[in-house]
Amino acid sequence: MASKQYWLLKSEPDCYSFDDLKRDGHTEWTGIRNYTVRNMLRDTMQKGDLALFYHSSAKPPAVVGICEIAGDAIADSTAWDKDDDHYDPKASPDNPIWYARKVKYVKPLKSPISISKLRETPGLEGMGILKKGSMLSVTPVTEEEWKIITKGT
């Protein structure tokens, strides 16, 4: 088994916040409708990987906590739910197209790190989240970046 990998999961707190995850304990990370993200989530992630929980479109946008990839890839059944916001008419139980992962609450950061703070921090310049125009809701995080961000928590 390859060594542990690190990720950053982006969510709008109005949609699903880190506090929601704390309340629930775990959740299914569904609604991914981007092929790059799907491939990472389905093929590259491993059960037991750790992830940063990032609040996008928040005031301010920030990394707020830590969670864990708690299961293997599973078909995203919201894709064939007509009432779901992320309904995809091309998906079906026989051809799921989209996948999800179970994610488990771990703990909050000692204090949230805003995007402007991330930009100012040496060693984090290369983070996917900071790239202009990055729209990926899941991005890999290096061990180095992970250590800097979670130091002291």
Next chain:
DNA sequence: GCCAACGTTGGC
């Protein structure tokens, strides 16, 4: 298979 048009994302 090219590429322009369009929709979406997300920081500001």
Next chain:
DNA sequence: GCCAACGTTGGC
């Protein structure tokens, strides 16, 4: 609410 950047779509 603006707008730059990106992914996706669809006509050809």
